[in-house]
Amino acid sequence: MNVANAITLLRLCLVPALAYFLVQESYALAFWAFVIAAASDALDGYVARRFNQRTSIGAVLDPMADKLLILTTVLGLAWLKVLPLWLAALMLGRDFVIVVGAVSYRLAIGPYYMQPTVLGKVCTFFQFALLVTLLADAAHYVDAAPLRFSLSTLVALFTVLSGAHYVWLWGHKATRHES
Known part of the structure; x- marks a missing residue:
């Protein structure tokens, strides 16, 4: 256990709280x-980078925490009809x-560690931007109407591009392994 992993565990602990707040429609x-x-x-x-605290458990927990955070938020906002169902499905x-x-x-x-790609990071950035914007709108902190279409379009675009890129990378790696 180190500081970086403790921060990741905090994020994991916030996921059930976030789910509860969404179910209660406590958007703020x-x-x-x-x-x-x-x-x-x-x-x-x-x-982790600055203080050389990279660990194998952190390499698993960090993306798992990210996926659970996005999964919970996307499902919650789609259920509440704040996020379009087609975009949530994508x-x-x-x-x-x-x-x-x-x-x-x-x-x-066999095992293979794939680093996040630039497209994957851009996709995650736009997904987080859209979700935080929709939550801020639902909490009446901002009017997201002017941003909704643009952010949704960017999320859809980078979701498709990064997904296709990961499929290509995994497929290419598998094909090279067989040769």
Whole structure:
């Protein structure tokens, strides 16, 4: 256990609280839980790199915490009709394909650690931006109407591009392994 992993665990602990706030339609509390969790994602990465606190458990917990945070928020906002169902399905479908691909690779070929790609990071950035904007709108902190279409379009675009890129990378790696 180190500081970076403790921050990641804090993010994991915020996920059930976020889910509860969404179910209760307590959008202000959901907004702040999401903001704190999103900030902790940047902070734990910085601490791990800056103070050389990278660990194998952190390499598993960090993306798992990110996926659970996004999954919970997307499902909650889609259920509450704050996020369009088609966009929620696209976002969750991408993550499903990535996870299935990683597990399939692991079972068929063996362990392989894939670094997040630039497209994946851009996709995650726009997903977080959209979700925080929708939560802020639902909490009546901002009027997201002017941003909703643009952010949704960017999320859809980068979700498809990064998902296709990960499929290509995993497929290319698997094909090279077989040769």
